[in-house]
Amino acid sequence: MAGLGQHQVDRGIxxxxxxxxxxxxxxxxxxxxxxxxxxxxxxxxLEARVAELRLRVLAHGVEVAVERTCGATTTATWFAxxxxxxxxxxxxxxFFAEALGxxxxxxxxxxxxxxxxxxxxxIARALDAIPAEVASWVRVEAEQTLVDLAARHDAQHLRVLxxxxxxxVAPEVGEAHEAKQLxxxxxxxxxxxxxxxxxxxxxxxxxxxxxxxxxxxxLRKFLMSLVVSHQDPGSATDVGRGVGSASDEPRDPTxxxxxxxxxxxxxxxxxxxxxxxxxxxxxxxxxLLERLDGTGLPETAGTGATVVVTMTLETxxxxxxxxxxxxGDRIAAQTARRLACEAGIIPVVLGGRRQVLxxxxxxxxxxxxxxxxxxxxxxxxxAVGCQTAAWFCHAHHDDPWARGGPTDLANxxxxxxxxxxxxxxxxYDHHTTVDNKVEFTRRT
Numbered sequence: 001m002a003g004l005g006q007h008q009v010d011r012g013i014x015x016x017x018x019x020x021x022x023x024x025x026x027x028x029x030x031x032x033x034x035x036x037x038x039x040x041x042x043x044x045x046l047e048a049r050v051a052e053l054r055l056r057v058l059a060h061g062v063e064v065a066v067e068r069t070c071g072a073t074t075t076a077t078w079f080a081x082x083x084x085x086x087x088x089x090x091x092x093x094x095f096f097a098e099a100l101g102x103x104x105x106x107x108x109x110x111x112x113x114x115x116x117x118x119x120x121x122x123i124a125r126a127l128d129a130i131p132a133e134v135a136s137w138v139r140v141e142a143e144q145t146l147v148d149l150a151a152r153h154d155a156q157h158l159r160v161l162x163x164x165x166x167x168x169v170a171p172e173v174g175e176a177h178e179a180k181q182l183x184x185x186x187x188x189x190x191x192x193x194x195x196x197x198x199x200x201x202x203x204x205x206x207x208x209x210x211x212x213x214x215x216x217x218x219l220r221k222f223l224m225s226l227v228v229s230h231q232d233p234g235s236a237t238d239v240g241r242g243v244g245s246a247s248d249e250p251r252d253p254t255x256x257x258x259x260x261x262x263x264x265x266x267x268x269x270x271x272x273x274x275x276x277x278x279x280x281x282x283x284x285x286x287x288l289l290e291r292l293d294g295t296g297l298p299e300t301a302g303t304g305a306t307v308v309v310t311m312t313l314e315t316x317x318x319x320x321x322x323x324x325x326x327x328g329d330r331i332a333a334q335t336a337r338r339l340a341c342e343a344g345i346i347p348v349v350l351g352g353r354r355q356v357l358x359x360x361x362x363x364x365x366x367x368x369x370x371x372x373x374x375x376x377x378x379x380x381x382x383a384v385g386c387q388t389a390a391w392f393c394h395a396h397h398d399d400p401w402a403r404g405g406p407t408d409l410a411n412x413x414x415x416x417x418x419x420x421x422x423x424x425x426x427x428y429d430h431h432t433t434v435d436n437k438v439e440f441t442r443r444t
Contacts, residue, residue, distance in 0.1 A: 009057065016050075045113030051120075052100070052110035059097040092121075099124040105140075109147040118155040123147065126162025131177060134166070141169040156387075179320040182332040186212060194278035195285045215286045217329050218307055221391065290339070310376050311336045326375050326390060366395040366412055374414050381416040384437045388416035396420055398432070413438070 004010040031039065062075045072078035080090035100107040106123055109115035115123070123146045130139055142165045149161055166174030189212035197207045211219075311323035315333045323336030331339075366374070374395055381388040393414035399405030415423060415438070422428055422440055429441045 009053070044116060048110050048113045048116045048120075051117045052107060055093065055097040055100055055110075056107070058093060059101050062094060062098065096121055096124060099128065103127055103143055105143045105147050109150065115147060115150045116155075119150045119158055122155045122158045122162060123150065126159070126165060129162075130166065134170075134173060134177075138166070138170045138173060142166065145169055175320045175322070178322050178330070179332060182322055182330065183334075186214075186332055186335060189213065193282035193286065195282040196278050209282060209285060211282060211286055213329055214325065214331055214335065215290075217325060218290070221307065307339075308372055308375060309336055309339050328389065366407055370407075370409055370412065371395050373409055374412055377409075378414040378436075380414070381419055382413045382436060382438055383415060383419035383422075384433065384439045386416055386419055388419075390414055392416055394420045396423060 004014055028036075058075070058079065061079070065075070067073065067075050067078035070078065070081075072081065074094075076091040076094045077087055079085070079093065080087045083090070100110070100120070103124060106115065106120060106127075110117070110120050123143070126146060127139065127143055130142060145168055146158065146162060146165060150158060153161060161168075164174070166177055168174075192210050193212065195207065195209040195211075197205050199205045308326040309323050309331070310326070311333075312319065312321055315321045315323055315336055318333075318337075320333055322330045322332060324330055375390040378390060378393075380386065380390050381393050393416050395412050396415045397405045397407065398411050398413060405411050413436070419438070419440075423430055423438065427443055429443055430438050431441075433439055
C-alpha cells in the first residue's frame, strides 16, 4: 500500500493487504455450508484482531497529534476526513481507543480475537460506569470477568451483565451501590409523580401522568394482559409501549391539570370545592394500581396481570439487596417489603418456605403456582437467543405429557409462542444446553 513506512506495523499491514488482494477474485465454489460457517467465525475473529490494531494505532495517533499534519483541530475530525467516515463515528472510535489504553485485559482479549468490537465497546462502558470510590481490585476482577463472559454472551447480554458486574465480583459493594441508585431514582420519581384529567366537553377525557417505572410496569401489565388475549405478542408489545404517551394529545388552554369535584345540582349556588392537585391524583393512581389484583383479566403464562416480586429472605427481613419484579424491573428493598403486604402482589421469597409445586401425573396443565415458579426461574423464553418476556410465554413439558411426562417444575420450561410451535415442528430437532436453554437444528 502506498505511503506505508518500514515500521513493523506497516510491514504487517502490507502483508495483510497483499493476502486480501489475492483472495479478491477467488471462487467460493466447493466451500460447503459447514466450511462456510467455520470461515465466517474465523473471519469474525480476524475482524476483532484488526479492529484492536486499528484502535491501538488510533490511540497512538492521539498521542502524537496526527491531526497536525493537515491542520485539523482534533484526531477525530482528521480520522473522519481521512477515512470518509462521519465525525460521530470517529469520535466514538477515538473514545474507545483511549479506553483500551486503560483496560489492558480487554485489549488483549480483542487482540486474540476473543472479544469483538461490539462486545468491547459494551465492556468498556460497563467498566467506565463503576463508581470511582470502588477499590482497584474490584475493577480488575470486573474487567477479567466480563472478558471471560464474552466467550459465551453477545453484546446485548454483556450489557445486562455489565450493569450487574459489581454483584458478581463484590456482592456487598454491588448491593450497596444499587441500593443507593434505586433509592435515589425512586425518590425522584415519587416527587415527580402527577396525573391530570381534562374533559373536552364531547364525552372524552384527556389525561397526562408521570409515575415511577414500577407503577408504569404495573399499568402496562394490566393493559397488556387484555391486548395479548386478542393479538400476537409482537403487535401487543408495540401497543404496550405506547401506554401513557402524551405526544399526540390535544391541549386544552383552559385545562388546570386537576379535576373538580361535582357540585350539588340541588344547590342554587355552587359550593366551593377543594381541588385535588396533580401530585395527589398521581399518588392515588399509584395506590390504585397497587391494589388491583388482576384476577378478572385473561391469563398469560399463568399469572395474568398479577405482579410477582421476587426477593431473598434477607431482603424481606431488612437487607439491602434489591428485589426483582416479573416485568423485568428492579426495585429497592424497602419498596419490596411494602409491596409484600399488598393483596394484589405475589411475593416470592427465595430461601423461605415454598408451596408444593411438583404434582406429577395428577394433572396435565401446570398450576398457577408452578407457572409463577417458572417465571421466576426462567425469566424469559428459554430458546437460545430469544428475549421474549416471561409473561408472553407458554409453559411447555420437556418430556411430553401425552407420552408419560409429569407435570412438575423439573419437566417444565417457558417458551414463547413461536418457539413453542417450533419445538413441536417435525422439521426441527432440539436439545437442551448445559445452561438449560433450548437449541434448534433444522433436519436435513
